[in-house]
Amino acid sequence: MKRSTVIALVVGALSIILIMAAVSSYNGLVSSETAVDNKEAQIDTQLQRREDVIPNLVNTVKGYAAHEKEVFQSIADARSKLAGAGTTEEKSEANAELEGALNRLLVVVENYPNLKADAQFTRLMDELSGTENRIAVARQDYNNSVTTYNTKIKKFPAALFASMFGFDKKTFFKAAPGAETVPEVQF
Template sequence: MKKTWIIVLVIVALVIAIPAISITGSYNKLVGMDESVNANWQQVENLMQRRYDLIPNLVEVTKGYASHEEQVFTEIANARARIGQGSNREDMIDANQELTGALSRLLVLTENYPQLQASEQFVRLQDELAGTENRLAVARQDYNNSVRDYNDTIRRFPTSLLANNFGFDSQPYFEMSSEAGEAPQVNFN
């Protein structure tokens, strides 16, 4: 009789322990993935800040050569202001896409000023910005990869049940704006 009770208790313990261990493992995996998304986002923000800090110097050097191109400079200033006001990831992503478009128009503008391209300060700033843009592209890709893995995991059954109950929400991708796919136009009229 005693053996029967021990077997029943062991079976009950296993019935309780196995799902508890599985739920704990799934929860810890979601926490780790969420932290990975946040860490990758922090790297994107770090590089966006570096770009944000480089832009005023690049704009000031360019202004001396292309003072009549006020629209491009205004677009850059407005985009930088929106970045400073971004309160969430979606706003930051939108503002940085706007800034990317304005910067591409600025760099196209410089092609029409050979003396600007010969300026050592401009070339140095342009190289720093290009390097930052390359690192930012890699950081965006890393962020989007971690978002894809995270969003995929929280949508799969049975993890979706756990994710919904513990408030694990999907994260936004850093997507290319519709303007970024178009070649920038510079008009000297």
């Protein structure tokens, strides 16, 4: 075999290996990014579910606590902000605002013992509680996917192709400010 033929075969083999590595890395990055997008959509689905439950809950409480207009307004404002959120950061911020407004609503509920005994209110609170659990799981799943994706785009050789093909770091869905503080429970 001629030396030029051997060099051509080696260069050809290396080219094929490089192309296969690029295709494999690209496809892995696409899969990871799609998983992150899917998990973000799951958060959106659960946030929408909560958004659908809240008006019924608010209307039930309004019958008992008509003079608590500020609380109801803050919930309406927070829901609007969440509905208009586009980025993960905006959703996280709006979600924190809505959680704060819901906490204020629960303080109002404490002042109305008959309301806590109302069957519709109890059912709605159970639905809201279940939805909050689903949101927590969806956020955890999303953050796990973001961790996998962000790790993948930093590892060699995918890091070379990630920047080349425009795969950027994803943002985690963060807890509300003050969430690390344990709430005070009084009986």
